Amino acid sequence: xxxxxxxxxxxDAHPTCFAIIDGNNFxxxxxxxxNPALNxxxxxxxxxxxxxxxxxxxxxxxxxxxxxxxxxxxSHLIKPHRIKIFSSNFELYGDLSNRMMQILQTFTPDIEMYxxxxxxxxxxPLTCVDFxxxxxxxxxxxxxxxxxPITVGIGPxxxxxxxxxxxxxxxxxxxxxxxTPAEINAALKQTAIGDxxxxxxxxxxxxxxxxxxxxxxLASKDPRWARKTMTxxxxxxxxxxQGFSCLPLNSIEPDKQSxxxxxxxxxxLTERGDIEAAISTHATRLGEKLRKQNLVTPVISxxxxxxxxxxxxxxxxxxxxxxxxxxxxxxxxxxxxIKALGQAFKAGFIYQKAxxxxxxxxxxxxxxxxxxxxxxxxxxxxxxxSLCNSIDAINQRFGKDTAFWASSGxxxxxxxxxxxxxxxxxxxxxxxxxxx
DNA sequence: TCTGGGGTCCTAGGACCC
DNA sequence: TCTGGGGTCCTAGGACCC
Numbered sequence: 524x525x526x527x528x529x530x531x532x533x534x535d536a537h538p539t540c541f542a543i544i545d546g547n548n549f550x551x552x553x554x555x556x557x558n559p560a561l562n563x564x565x566x567x568x569x570x571x572x573x574x575x576x577x578x579x580x581x582x583x584x585x586x587x588x589x590x591x592x593x594x595x596x597x598s599h600l601i602k603p604h605r606i607k608i609f610s611s612n613f614e615l616y617g618d619l620s621n622r623m624m625q626i627l628q629t630f631t632p633d634i635e636m637y638x639x640x641x642x643x644x645x646x647x648p649l650t651c652v653d654f655x656x657x658x659x660x661x662x663x664x665x666x667x668x669x670x671x672p673i674t675v676g677i678g679p680x681x682x683x684x685x686x687x688x689x690x691x692x693x694x695x696x697x698x699x700x701x702x703t704p705a706e707i708n709a710a711l712k713q714t715a716i717g718d719x720x721x722x723x724x725x726x727x728x729x730x731x732x733x734x735x736x737x738x739x740x741l742a743s744k745d746p747r748w749a750r751k752t753m754t755x756x757x758x759x760x761x762x763x764x765q766g767f768s769c770l771p772l773n774s775i776e777p778d779k780q781s782x783x784x785x786x787x788x789x790x791x792l793t794e795r796g797d798i799e800a801a802i803s804t805h806a807t808r809l810g811e812k813l814r815k816q817n818l819v820t821p822v823i824s825x826x827x828x829x830x831x832x833x834x835x836x837x838x839x840x841x842x843x844x845x846x847x848x849x850x851x852x853x854x855x856x857x858x859x860x861i862k863a864l865g866q867a868f869k870a871g872f873i874y875q876k877a878x879x880x881x882x883x884x885x886x887x888x889x890x891x892x893x894x895x896x897x898x899x900x901x902x903x904x905x906x907x908x909s910l911c912n913s914i915d916a917i918n919q920r921f922g923k924d925t926a927f928w929a930s931s932g933x934x935x936x937x938x939x940x941x942x943x944x945x946x947x948x949x950x951x952x953x954x955x956x957x958x959x
Numbered sequence: 960t961c962t963g964g965g966g967t968c969c970t971a972g973g974a975c976c977c
Numbered sequence: 978t979c980t981g982g983g984g985t986c987c988t989a990g991g992a993c994c995c
Contacts, residue, residue, distance in 0.1 A: 570963035577963070577995095593962035611963085638995045723993050754969060756992080783965060832962055878964090940961095967994075976984080 539768040540677065542644040542654075543684040544627060544661060546620075547672045547692070549640035550578035553616050554609050556670040557948045557956050565606040569594060572787050572940045573610055610944040616640075618949045622669050630661060635772045643681060645772045658698035677701065681770045682763035685720040686710050686738060704766075711739035711764065721760045726753065738764060778886060779816060784808045785878025788937040791830075792874045798827055799861055800932035805879045806853065806860040807928055811915055813851035813881065817888070820881035821849040823856065825863035830875035842866030849885055853911050857930050 546552055550568040555561045565582035569575065575593045576583075586604055588597045600606060620639045628634055633645035646654065658675040665673050675698035676688025683701055690710045691699035701707045717727035719738045729752075735741055741749075742764035750758035759769040784805040792798055802825055813820060828839035842863030850856065860879055917926045924931075946954035 572963070573961085575962055591962080595961040598961085641995075721993065725992065754992090756969070779966080781966075785964060787963070830962080876963095965995090967992100969992080970990090972988090974985100974987085976986105977982105 538647065539679055540646040541679070541681050541684040541768075541772070542646050542658070542675055542677045543637075543681070543688050544642050544644065544673050544675050545688065546623065546640040547674055548578055548580050549620075549671070550609075550611065550616055551580045551583075552671045553612075553619050554607075554945055556619065557945070561607055565604055566609070567597075567606055568609045568611055569943070570611060572789050573942060574787065577611065608943050610941040612944050612947060614947045614950050615945065619669060619671065623665055623671065623673075626665055626668060627661070630657065633772060633774060635774050636776070643684070643772055645774075646677065654700050654702075655698075658700065662697040672697075674698065678707070679766045680763040680768040681772075682720050682760065683707060683710075683766065686714050686764075689714060689718055707766065708739060711742050712737055714738040716741060719760070719764070721756065726757075778818065779884055781880060781882040781884065782809060782812050782816075782818070782820075783878060783880040784812070785826075785876065786937070786939065787876045788874065789940045790936060792936060793870075793872070795864070795868050795870070797932075797936045798868060798874060798877055799864060800930065800935045801877050801937035802827075802860045802864050802879060803857050803928060803930035803932070804935065804937070805877065806856040807931060809879050809881055810851055810853035810856050810911060811918075813884070814911060814915060817886060818884045819849035819851045819887050821846055821883050821885070822881070823859055823863060824880045824882070825860050825867055825877070826880075827864065827867050827874050827877040829872050833873070833875075835873050838869060838872045840867035840869055851887065851911075853914070853928060857928060861930070 551561075551566045554566060554568065561580075563582065564580070565586060566580040567576050567583050567588065568578040570577045573594055575591050576588055576597070577591070579588055579590065583606060586597075586600055586606070588600070597606075601608060616639060623640075624634070624636050624642060627642050627644065631644050631646070631649065633648065635643040637643055646652070646657075649657070654677055658677065661675055662673055665671055674688050674691050676684045676686070676691055677698070678684040678687045678701040687699040687701045687710060690713065691697065693713075699710070701710050714737060716722055716730050716735055716737055717724070719741065722730070722741075730741065735744075741761060744761055746758045746761045746765075749761040753760070762769050786801070786805065788797075788801060792801070806823075809823075822843060822845040824841055824843045826839060826841045829835060829837055831837055842865065844859040844863045846855070846859070856879075863879075864877075914926045918924065946956070948954060948956045
């Protein structure tokens, strides 16, 4: 494509056209929906265990608090600047996310839900639509119906739509459309190389060393060069920046290949029994996730590790157990997890985190592998499916862990710190917002 | 005292096969 | 000159994303 050809309007100039829509400072905006007093004030949402900042309002960003900053590195700013702090409330965020996605689907069904707060839309088929009107309408509708401000970026490829979105955010405007080569070039020139979607910390360093500082520098490169230095991923990236779409819209969510449940303990643990209780809890969560998605796993891995940030010696142990028959049965998973922990655990260390992974997932009713030497008891899971489903139903209705497995402990020591969580306004009757 | 959690894709290299 | 060759499958590790 000739990047200097005369300006033309999308989508005639390009065969493809994408929009990326995301909620501004999404978790903070969710908190503000039910607490308007937070508007125009510095607000921070913390990760699990209140460990670090995972969402910051613009006011908090202006105070110089970076994404991912550990709580203790900015705790001294809280009082003098009256920063409002929240523990993460994913039940609330997930629910508002669903509502946002539903509204976006009224604009086009050709949508890919990319993350909790982001969606790509394929706009190429909307040939008769004025994208300025469309973007403004999306912004107005979502702000009015949910109360969350969004930003819309539109461009001929997903990567350029991302660039457009970033430019809009920088200018604090609701949307940006990159249609002409001149517009694209201008946007690329004001985008730092590290802010390009797909360029992480390592590649930023590498590219800077070679004298590339902006997205425009990278877009000027030969894709063959990119393939050599950054594999096929880099080649796609350069082509996308040049306006050739390589990343299609994935409107159908593929089955997960792996599922993991990992948590910091909140306290330091040294006793194997305490870690077993945590791992049992994680295995229970894993079973729930697998059953919900109708998947079974042929193998699990369990790990436990010390803190990489402390001065004490670092250790990470991993144990793996395979199943004769892929399963999503909680007692089977717990039993295997505890056995795997036996491989991973080494006495004498101060543990901070543990987790369980399931990989090579297959659909529960998919084709089954024949087992040559199958023990009679191997499919004990079968008998427990209805029990697990009943427990899932109880916990769904009455709240997490109303019914739980004894191996998780009656009073476990690994309970998560969540000191500042807001009510789950939209998903719990008991936590409804009262007005008046 | 205090540093999240959950995913994907790609490549290299070894094992194994004919 | 060259002294087996080519393929698949699996895993570990590294990169990225939000």
